Amino acid sequence: MSSFILRYKGVFDLQGLISTVTGWFEKLGYETYIYQTKSKVTAFGTEEEFGIRGWMNETEYHRLKIDVYFKMFDVTPVEVVQDGEKRELTKAAVEATGSGQFITDFSDRFEGSTFMQKLKQFMEKRIINERYDTIWKDNFHYRVQELNEVIKRFFDMSGQGKYW
Amino acid sequence: MPERIIVVEGLTITYEGLFNIRDLYDVMEHWFKERGYDKYEKKNFEQVLKDGRDIYIETWPTKALTDYARITMKIMIHVKKMKDVIVKKDNMDIKMNQGKVNVEFKGYLLTDWENRWDGKPLFYFLRTAFDRWVYPVNTSKWQAAVAEEVNLLYQTMKGYLNLNRY
Numbered sequence: 001m002s003s004f005i006l007r008y009k010g011v012f013d014l015q016g017l018i019s020t021v022t023g024w025f026e027k028l029g030y031e032t033y034i035y036q037t038k039s040k041v042t043a044f045g046t047e048e049e050f051g052i053r054g055w056m057n058e059t060e061y062h063r064l065k066i067d068v069y070f071k072m073f074d075v076t077p078v079e080v081v082q083d084g085e086k087r088e089l090t091k092a093a094v095e096a097t098g099s100g101q102f103i104t105d106f107s108d109r110f111e112g113s114t115f116m117q118k119l120k121q122f123m124e125k126r127i128i129n130e131r132y133d134t135i136w137k138d139n140f141h142y143r144v145q146e147l148n149e150v151i152k153r154f155f156d157m158s159g160q161g162k163y164w
Numbered sequence: 165m166p167e168r169i170i171v172v173e174g175l176t177i178t179y180e181g182l183f184n185i186r187d188l189y190d191v192m193e194h195w196f197k198e199r200g201y202d203k204y205e206k207k208n209f210e211q212v213l214k215d216g217r218d219i220y221i222e223t224w225p226t227k228a229l230t231d232y233a234r235i236t237m238k239i240m241i242h243v244k245k246m247k248d249v250i251v252k253k254d255n256m257d258i259k260m261n262q263g264k265v266n267v268e269f270k271g272y273l274l275t276d277w278e279n280r281w282d283g284k285p286l287f288y289f290l291r292t293a294f295d296r297w298v299y300p301v302n303t304s305k306w307q308a309a310v311a312e313e314v315n316l317l318y319q320t321m322k323g324y325l326n327l328n329r330y
Contacts, residue, residue: 004208
């Protein structure tokens with residue numbers, strides 16, 4: 001559904017990044033977990049890959065799932081003096097890919113028979129379609145875009161807006 | 165799948181000098197919000213290099229014209245060698261940016277964006293027939309609307325960068 005890609009190369013606080021994203025999820029009532037898929041030492045630093053997944057059952061029928069996957073290249077720790085205070089930050093090239101998934105019937109209650117599946121299709125197409133398309137899906141799209149803004153703000157990227 | 169008609173392509177703004185990247189972005193976003201577009205920022209890349217920052221922003225704002233037709237734009241902002249500079253204006257220090265900006269605009273018209281006429285072969289045939297013989301008047305109106313909207317945004321951003329010539 002909704003997705004974004006962010007790339008940033010520079011110095012940042014890795015722990016701060018993780019807590020910003022998980023904090024945003026928690027603030028909105030999402031359950032989260034962090035999964036690491038890769039950690040490799042190379043000549044230029046380390047390569048790290050991990051994802052943060054948040055999900056929430058908004059109703060008994062639909063679930064919202066947002067996944068942010070971080071790929072980091074040439075990760076090296078650097079010491080920076082900020083406001084007279086020594087801080088350990090990270091220098092790396094980051095690619096963050098975010099995607100949102102709108103899952104209906106997440107507990108597979110309509111998967112029992114072909115009739116139930118057809119009933120589900122009919123319900124989604126004819127009965128609850130307007131509520132879904134105009135309210136929930138729209139809201140969800142903007143939520144994913146908001147996460148995009150949160151990460152951009154964290155990196156203090158130049159292309160960040162204030163109108164959405 | 166909706167049908168995508170390319171209406172505007174190759175419209176570009178090129179600028180080199182002083183500007184404020186946040187303001188440029190805000191001008192664009194404010195314009196989208198004011199005109200009722202949905203935001204969809206697909207890519208935002210930023211690299212801090214020795215000779216300045218390289219930024220690439222790709223956004224796909226979209227707005228429904230009718231239940232059948234929709235405007236979609238693709239705006240690509242490419243900023244190269246951007247540096248932060250302080251400029252004195254009226255005895256005030258103003259933080260600005262200096263670098264090369266390239267903004268490319270593309271405008272598309274999407275028809276049957278809700279995929280209502282794609283389900284069955286008969287529907288698809290009917291849609292094609294309608295597009296061919298019944299809707300051409302509307303389609304050309306919608307195409308003109310896309311061109312107008314893209315051009316308006318182009319003029320707004322050009323105006324911000326002070327590139328309009330009188």
